[in-house]
Amino acid sequence: MNTRRATAEPRWVRLLLTGVALGFLFLFLVLPLIAVFWEAFAHGAQAYWEALQDGEAHSAMLLTLTIAAVVLPFNIAFGVAAAWAIAKFEFRGKSLLTTLIDLPFAVSPVVAGLIFIILFGAQGFFGQWLVANDIKIIFALPGMVLATLFVTFPFVARELIPLMQAQGRDEEEAAVSLGASGWQMFFRVTLPNIKWGLMYGLILANARAMGEFGAVSVVSGHIRGETNTLPLHVEILYNEYNQIGAFAAATVLALLGLVTLVVKTIVEWRMRKETEMLTADLPPEKTELPPSVATERP
Amino acid sequence: MFPAPAKRDGVLPGFRLGLGYTLTYLTLLVLIPLGGMILMTGKLSWSDFWGIATAERALASYRVTFGASLAAAAVNALFGLIVAWVLVRYPFPGKRFVDALVDLPFALPTAVAGITLATLYAENGWIGQHLAKFGIKVAFTPLGIVVALIFVTLPFVVRTLQPVIEDIEAEVEEAAASLGATRWQTFTRVLLPGIFPAWLTGFTLAFSRAIGEFGSVIFIAGNMPLISEITPLLIISKLEQYDILGATALAVVMLLISFVMLLVINLLQWWAANRHSKSSEGDAPAEALAPGALAEARP
Amino acid sequence: MSIEIRNISKRFGNFVALDNLSLDIPTGELVALLGPSGCGKTTLLRIIAGMETPDAGNVLFGGEEATHVHARERQVGFVFQHYALFRHMSVFENVAFGLRVRPRKERPSEAEIRERVMGLLKLVQLDWLAQRYPSQLSGGQRQRIALARALAVEPKVLLLDEPFGALDTKVRKELRRWLRRLHDEMHISSVFVTHDQEEALEVADRVVVMNRGHIEQIGSPDEVYSSPASPFVYQFLGNVNVFHSRVHGSWAEVEREGENTEAGSIAFVRPHDIELDLAPLPGGMTAVVRHVHRIGPLVRVELEHEAEMIEVELTRERATTLDLPLGKTVWIKPRQAKIFAADTAKPADKQPFLF
Numbered sequence: 028m029n030t031r032r033a034t035a036e037p038r039w040v041r042l043l044l045t046g047v048a049l050g051f052l053f054l055f056l057v058l059p060l061i062a063v064f065w066e067a068f069a070h071g072a073q074a075y076w077e078a079l080q081d082g083e084a085h086s087a088m089l090l091t092l093t094i095a096a097v098v099l100p101f102n103i104a105f106g107v108a109a110a111w112a113i114a115k116f117e118f119r120g121k122s123l124l125t126t127l128i129d130l131p132f133a134v135s136p137v138v139a140g141l142i143f144i145i146l147f148g149a150q151g152f153f154g155q156w157l158v159a160n161d162i163k164i165i166f167a168l169p170g171m172v173l174a175t176l177f178v179t180f181p182f183v184a185r186e187l188i189p190l191m192q193a194q195g196r197d198e199e200e201a202a203v204s205l206g207a208s209g210w211q212m213f214f215r216v217t218l219p220n221i222k223w224g225l226m227y228g229l230i231l232a233n234a235r236a237m238g239e240f241g242a243v244s245v246v247s248g249h250i251r252g253e254t255n256t257l258p259l260h261v262e263i264l265y266n267e268y269n270q271i272g273a274f275a276a277a278t279v280l281a282l283l284g285l286v287t288l289v290v291k292t293i294v295e296w297r298m299r300k301e302t303e304m305l306t307a308d309l310p311p312e313k314t315e316l317p318p319s320v321a322t323e324r325p
Numbered sequence: 326m327f328p329a330p331a332k333r334d335g336v337l338p339g340f341r342l343g344l345g346y347t348l349t350y351l352t353l354l355v356l357i358p359l360g361g362m363i364l365m366t367g368k369l370s371w372s373d374f375w376g377i378a379t380a381e382r383a384l385a386s387y388r389v390t391f392g393a394s395l396a397a398a399a400v401n402a403l404f405g406l407i408v409a410w411v412l413v414r415y416p417f418p419g420k421r422f423v424d425a426l427v428d429l430p431f432a433l434p435t436a437v438a439g440i441t442l443a444t445l446y447a448e449n450g451w452i453g454q455h456l457a458k459f460g461i462k463v464a465f466t467p468l469g470i471v472v473a474l475i476f477v478t479l480p481f482v483v484r485t486l487q488p489v490i491e492d493i494e495a496e497v498e499e500a501a502a503s504l505g506a507t508r509w510q511t512f513t514r515v516l517l518p519g520i521f522p523a524w525l526t527g528f529t530l531a532f533s534r535a536i537g538e539f540g541s542v543i544f545i546a547g548n549m550p551l552i553s554e555i556t557p558l559l560i561i562s563k564l565e566q567y568d569i570l571g572a573t574a575l576a577v578v579m580l581l582i583s584f585v586m587l588l589v590i591n592l593l594q595w596w597a598a599n600r601h602s603k604s605s606e607g608d609a610p611a612e613a614l615a616p617g618a619l620a621e622a623r624p
Numbered sequence: 625m626s627i628e629i630r631n632i633s634k635r636f637g638n639f640v641a642l643d644n645l646s647l648d649i650p651t652g653e654l655v656a657l658l659g660p661s662g663c664g665k666t667t668l669l670r671i672i673a674g675m676e677t678p679d680a681g682n683v684l685f686g687g688e689e690a691t692h693v694h695a696r697e698r699q700v701g702f703v704f705q706h707y708a709l710f711r712h713m714s715v716f717e718n719v720a721f722g723l724r725v726r727p728r729k730e731r732p733s734e735a736e737i738r739e740r741v742m743g744l745l746k747l748v749q750l751d752w753l754a755q756r757y758p759s760q761l762s763g764g765q766r767q768r769i770a771l772a773r774a775l776a777v778e779p780k781v782l783l784l785d786e787p788f789g790a791l792d793t794k795v796r797k798e799l800r801r802w803l804r805r806l807h808d809e810m811h812i813s814s815v816f817v818t819h820d821q822e823e824a825l826e827v828a829d830r831v832v833v834m835n836r837g838h839i840e841q842i843g844s845p846d847e848v849y850s851s852p853a854s855p856f857v858y859q860f861l862g863n864v865n866v867f868h869s870r871v872h873g874s875w876a877e878v879e880r881e882g883e884n885t886e887a888g889s890i891a892f893v894r895p896h897d898i899e900l901d902l903a904p905l906p907g908g909m910t911a912v913v914r915h916v917h918r919i920g921p922l923v924r925v926e927l928e929h930e931a932e933m934i935e936v937e938l939t940r941e942r943a944t945t946l947d948l949p950l951g952k953t954v955w956i957k958p959r960q961a962k963i964f965a966a967d968t969a970k971p972a973d974k975q976p977f978l979f
């Protein structure tokens with residue numbers, strides 16, 4: 028690219044554009060990231076460490092991990108099932124289904140929380156019945172899981188559908204023709220082929236599940252030590268002017284974000300390497316065939 | 326809604342299982358809850374619904390939400406184009422790191438972004454104190470909402486443009502240059518029209534995400550009714566006053582907007598994918614006259 | 625094992641892929657399904673393999689009904705056009721797959737699997753590649769691994785979909801001969817699909833020429849080339865000159881004005897079956913030289929006769945002796961021709977000259 032003289036911008040333009048781009052990214056991405064840690068350590072490592080030892084912070088972390096652990100298996104099952112049906116088969120209404128899968132991305136998180144209040148809240152459709160049977164969904168773990176399931180709904184399917192479409196049906200058909208049963212085909216051929224795409228979708232879904240604020244906030248009820256996830260905990264501390272506490276908890280979430288970015292980049296790199304391997308030019312044909320054929324197979 | 330018979334009744338198993346599970350899960354988790362919300366508005370008369378949806382505070386919240394979203398999407402459209410261009414075209418140290426960092430807003434929980442931006446842009450914050458010298462207040466004003474939304478929607482334009490810029494064939498630019506176009510003419514007349522649909526798609530994705538955003542905004546917005554209150558927050562405050570019908574009415578308005586945005590995005594992507602296949606007839610003579618083709622055509 | 629196909633029909637929406645088609649493939653034969661794209665040959669192959677279900681008709685394996693036997697239980701070896709090797713498995717594991725997925729009771733021991741797989745890899749002469757991955761192989765190597773994998777399950781029938789389609793010309797020729805020899809050794813009933821007439825004629829025991837969902841002709845390679853049963857077969861196998869309504873009886877009586885006793889017939893003459901001379905040929909006709917192309921050992925002469933182009937192929941020596949400048953008038957006379965009534969030759973009307 029350096030050598031494309033006729034179609035390269037003058038040096039000063041390139042420097043200017045690079046400067047603008049990096050300046051913009053620094054201002055909006057790097058500076059906030061630094062600020063999170065700066066604020067958390069504003070009163071030293073000791074204060075930071077103590078802020079993290081808070082019992083409510085621990086229960087918030089535990090709840091966040093619990094929600095993610097419950098939600099992710101559902102995301103895997105749905106993502107794989109939807110991608111299998113959409114990518115490997117033809118049926119009417121396929122593009123409508125694909126659009127509907129994307130729908131939760133277009134819905135505001137607040138609306139995503141509200142719809143479950145309407146179904147299961149005290150004034151909602153099933154509210155009376157739930158109270159009568161002593162089942163708690165809203166302001167309890169099930170409601171928070173439902174809201175998180177809704178907002179993470181498309182992640183895995185979105186990654187897998189184009190991947191499985193590109194891979195086609197040949198390998199699966201070959202497996203069947205060689206005698207593999209449905210599950211043998213799935214676990215030995217399909218799953219190994221989609222593992223990186225699945226991983227990618229899961230990382231994104233996990234980041235969203237652990238970091239979700241709006242939807243979970245609506246259904247949680249903010250009961251300290253019970254229905255507070257880590258992002259909600261950050262909000263409460265911040266509103267109580269507990270800067271250190273809020274930012275200490277925020278660093279945990281920021282680290283989660285950074286780990287997500289690192290793992291995501293590694294997975295992207297692996298996926299690119301695999302597609303490169305598959306689309307690479309074939310090695311030159313070696314003509315080792317004729318002599319051996321001629322000598323060994325008269 | 327989805328008739329099961331596959332056109333090609335191949336040997337692959339699991340179609341019924343896969344589609345059945347997909348439809349059941351989609352129906353239970355997405356369609357029934359969204360349907361339930363629309364059903365809930367049935368408890369309101371049309372005039373009540375209209376009254377809530379067009380109340381002064383609601384209208385003000387739409388203005389704030391849409392205005393800030395539009396501004397944020399516009400800023401990202403401009404800078405996103407530059408960032409995408411630089412990331413694809415210019416080598417610089419640490420490029421892979423910067424490239425990975427662009428996705429930070431997708432990975433960083435919105436609440437963290439919210440409190441951090443609020444702190445940075447507060448009057449005593451790192452950035453806010455410098456802006457204050459010029460009399461610019463960001464935190465706790467509508468401008469703060471724009472800043473938060475710029476952060477949250479930053480990756481959309483960059484990530485939709487990057488692959489498209491990568492796919493531009495060098496020959497197209499070389500052809501333009503050989504025909505005497507300046508670099509700027511090449512960019513505005515040849516390259517920009519090519520990446521325009523993707524650009525517009527990125528803008529729309531950013532805009533659509535911004536409209537619904539909540540977590541990052543509430544910390545920096547100040548949340549003053551009529552001035553810096555976004556619609557999602559208005560829904561929540563109605564909910565906190567146990568006005569579930571009022572909240573539902575506003576949520577339905579937002580849902581309708583989401584549907585429209587989804588439709589627009591789909592149309593844009595369809596347009597981007599299909600406009601070349603339509604215009605390919607027009608391109609054909611130009612291809613036939615390429616120097617290589619002429620040489621080959623001669624016996 | 626023999627394969628019988630009885631009255632098979634298959635549609636995709638409005639498109640008729642196979643139209644009431646029947647075919648017998650005797651045990652041990654190597655049969656080519658030859659035809660242009662869209663003629664239904666791949667659909668037929670996939671129906672034999674059990675990858676598609678026919679709308680009507682039956683498939684019999686060794687005289688036994690197999691139409692609704694699942695692909696998994698048909699004991700058919702299928703070699704895919706693009707090989708469909710499992711990309712995340714080594715060559716060894718690819719070939720071993722069919723053995724490893726067997727129910728535990730029927731599954732060979734690890735040592736047996738090893739022995740079988742290495743034996744097959746030796747057979748396809750690629751045992752030194754056992755630990756490589758498909759992406760590290762050349763096209764020809766992938767093709768042979770795909771074949772070894774299909775053979776590992778000891779199929780009763782071997783089916784190959786465009787087996788050489790994705791290879792370059794040289795490798796294609798080598799692999800063709802090699803497949804022929806392999807078949808002669810193993811003697812397993814084999815069917816392969818191709819659109820390349822040269823491939824079908826060189827490799828197969830029998831060629832099935834297909835067009836628009838039905839069979840035009842079945843015969844040995846020699847039969848289908850030298851006595852084509854229909855104008856379609858004539859035009860599909862090799863170059864041909866088409867003469868309209870000018871001939872009758874045999875070619876020896878070339879048209880004379882006002883003497884079309886069999887008006888509406890069409891004659892097909894291969895370019896190498898036309899005699900060309902500077903001196904008048906008895907019963908011949910005149911034509912003007914328009915182009916001379918030297919193609920390797922052949923010289924292809926394009927002649928104009930009454931505003932129609934005629935193609936003649938000569939050996940290099942003959943062309944040199946004749947010395948044919950452009951614009952020269954020469955005499956031509958077909959050595960042999962095949963005549964069809966015009967109504968059976970509808971496709972020919974649209975394209976007077978097919979190459």
